Amino acid sequence: MAVPTPVSPFADPTIGRRYEEKVALVTGAASGIGKATALRLAAEGASVWCADVNTEGAQATAAEIGEHGGRARASGADVSEPEACAALVGGTVEAFGGLDVLCNIAGIGGSAHFTEESPDRMRAMMAVNAFGPFYLIQAAMPQLLERTGNVVNLASTAGVIGQAYCTAYCASKHALVGLTKALAIEYGRTGVRFNAVCPGGVNTNILGGFLPPEGASMSLISRSFLTRDMQEPESVAAMVAYVGSDEAYYVNGAVLSIDGGTTTG
Numbered sequence: 001m002a003v004p005t006p007v008s009p010f011a012d013p014t015i016g017r018r019y020e021e022k023v024a025l026v027t028g029a030a031s032g033i034g035k036a037t038a039l040r041l042a043a044e045g046a047s048v049w050c051a052d053v054n055t056e057g058a059q060a061t062a063a064e065i066g067e068h069g070g071r072a073r074a075s076g077a078d079v080s081e082p083e084a085c086a087a088l089v090g091g092t093v094e095a096f097g098g099l100d101v102l103c104n105i106a107g108i109g110g111s112a113h114f115t116e117e118s119p120d121r122m123r124a125m126m127a128v129n130a131f132g133p134f135y136l137i138q139a140a141m142p143q144l145l146e147r148t149g150n151v152v153n154l155a156s157t158a159g160v161i162g163q164a165y166c167t168a169y170c171a172s173k174h175a176l177v178g179l180t181k182a183l184a185i186e187y188g189r190t191g192v193r194f195n196a197v198c199p200g201g202v203n204t205n206i207l208g209g210f211l212p213p214e215g216a217s218m219s220l221i222s223r224s225f226l227t228r229d230m231q232e233p234e235s236v237a238a239m240v241a242y243v244g245s246d247e248a249y250y251v252n253g254a255v256l257s258i259d260g261g262t263t264t265g
């Protein structure tokens with residue numbers, strides 16, 4: 001099947017209303033997968049707090065939700081800062097009365113030869129991609145326990161397999177997957193769920209940072225891509241929306257690939 005042309009979830013008669021009465025906090029909501037997820041959850045009935053380091057972008061997403069009759073608020077926040085994460089959870093609970101689904105989607109990436117990867121960039125990727133979700137989940141835990149909520153962590157194929165010239169990114173996404181699995185077990189008996197969605201090849205801004213570094217071996221890079229076409233962020237948002245919904249009540253600790261088969265064997 002060809003890559004479908006994205007349709008606004010508010011104009012898509014095939015989607016359900018699985019998020020009536022639910023509250024979601026979505027990071028990375030200014031663009032790409034985070035934006036598509038915020039729109040999707042709102043279209044399914046959720047009240048959505050849109051968070052992003054790009055404040056204007058987050059506000060634009062919330063405004064778009066409002067224009068369609070949905071409920072959303074927005075704020076600028078850097079998820080690598082624990083105080084900002086606590087404030088996001090506090091703001092969401094204050095505005096909407098609770099929190100049911102935390103979608104950790106904000107992320108940064110980039111490629112480099114390992115010997116040229118800088119410790120600062122390694123720290124930055126760990127800070128946003130792994131510590132951000134760690135801070136947010138810690139802050140959200142009381143609410144998630146009270147409402148038997150769940151967490152969807154946006155990892156990557158780079159959280160499932162190794163990828164050449166992506167040491168820092170791979171390390172950060174494997175950390176996120178490990179965090180997800182450990183929490184799923186620690187809280188398994190409470191009903192609070194933790195899952196990782198692992199896409200490959202999504203047509204978004206982040207890809208600009210993943211150009212092959214000079215002198216890269218294309219045969220090593222091509223190992224990471226099986227499909228001819230990129231998927232659109234809406235297809236990943238649809239998977240996030242399923243995993244975060246009550247329909248997925250038995251999905252816990254799962255590492256769900258959506259990558260056209262790239263991580264198959």
Ligand SMILES: NC(=O)c1ccc[n+]([C@@H]2O[C@H](COP(=O)([O-])OP(=O)(O)OC[C@H]3O[C@@H](n4cnc5c(N)ncnc54)[C@H](O)[C@@H]3O)[C@@H](O)[C@H]2O)c1
Nearest residue numbers: 028030031032033053078079106107156201202204205206
């Ligand atoms: N595009 C892909 O092919 C792909 C594949 C696998 C995983 N992912 C992951 O998907 C997630 C979303 O990325 P995307 O593809 O939509 O790219 P994107 O660049 O469009 O979106 C990332 C968003 O995160 C925000 N962000 C970055 N640093 C932040 C911070 N410190 N605090 C708060 N927000 C911050 C950005 O402003 C941006 O809006 C990322 O975690 C990324 O690693 C993307």
